[in-house]
Amino acid sequence: MITCSDIIKKFKLKLRAGEQGVDRMVMNADISRPGLEMAGYFSHYSSDRIQVLGTTETSFFEMLSKEDKVDRMNKLCRKETPCIIITRGIEPPEELIAACDRKGTPLLSSDDATTSLISKLTSYLETQLAPETSLHGVLVDVYGIGVLITGDSGVGKSETALELVKRGHRLVADDNVEIKEISKNVLMGKPPQLIEHLLEIRGLGIINVMTLFGAGSILQEKRVMLNINLETWNKDKMYDRVGLIEEKLTILDSQITKKTIPVRPGRNLAVIIEVAAMNYRLNALGVNTAEEFNDRLNEQIKSQSLKGN
Structure with a gap:
């Protein structure tokens, strides 16, 4: 079984918030980039996957109102969400940090490019979670x-x-x-x-x-x-x-x-x-x-x- 802590050690990620949730289990090898969720569409949100935010998601997020920012981040952080990763060394929004600390969802950051990190994560998870x-x-x-x-x-x-x-x-x-x-x-x-x-x-x-x-x-x-x-x-x-x-x-x-x-x-x-x-x-x-x-x-x-x- 894989935990969020294993992901942190394997890919040398920085823990930015939600420290209480580092022992959450990673059960799904698929990874999501919650672009539609940033726009407010959560009807088919795959909340049991690792969520990766890159330049596209974070730049769109900055265009939202303060209320929408808080709302989106609260909905993004759920108890079944293993962790949220921000790539390219982007500074996490304060609304995301607050939501992760409140919900216990680990917020991690990486200096890698989004596509590169997703590729490495997918390969690792498919191997570790294989039957x-x-x-x-x-x-x-x-x-x-x-x-x-x-x-x-x-x-x-x-x-x-x-x-x-x-x-x-x-x-x-x-x-x-x-x-x-x-x-x-x-x-x-x-x-x-x-x-x-x-x-x-x-x-x-x-x-x-x-x-x-x-x-x-x-x-x-x-x-x-x-x-x-x-x-x-x-x-x-x-x-x-x-x-x-x-x-x-x-x-x-x-x-x-x-x-x-x-x-x-x-x-x-x-x-x-x-x-x-x-x-x-x-x-x-x-x-x-x-x-x-x-x-x-x-x-x-x-x-x-x-x-x-």
Whole structure:
């Protein structure tokens, strides 16, 4: 959860009034510039958003009568309003300062340009307020692709991640991955702070990947793009041998590509995952080997059928 105090610290804002409300929660990632409200139209006032006042709003405000100024500021400051921010180092009107102190609405000021501050605020709030979940698995960065390795306990997820790190790839999280849905089908994964940089290897214990392999072996956060699900080889199960079967893993309201890899002695899982990541990149560029092979096979079958006739 984010409070007004967090916003102040993050963006180095100055508190000008309404100090008693600095612990108010910020629940909405949208930001408003109350231009119509300055003109007196409050019918659709989004009072649960951070309100940002720039040169346009404050210059119009100065044109109002004393009574209108007091009225507008009293209506602008509500108990559900997280805070009001004045940009470009503009001196806050005394009517706004009085209303914020009276209503307990934090009044903040910034030297940044209005558009610049709104852009940074929006990006920060969308990330911090995004839907979040956690999954049991390992997240690694392989050739720039965030690969989420899942599977039953003891199947070899951490050992495979260790081999990938030795081959020059980067570990993001082991055992537990915190995932946020920044937007539709955009999932960002990171480790819980308690187990950051750590990897558990059965029989060996917990190792610090950054200490052993250097700072270049770890990553703080990575977009989750591909799921490799490891499962013990089942001889009675038919596994995809061509690559035409498209599986998806649903996380929150988003979906990512899923590949099920059977595990048995002798299979080099790290190499398989490397190839899966490279193949994913090719598919994103429009190159699909499985579909090309299928088209070639169908063409050959059609050609032989015509010859037979």
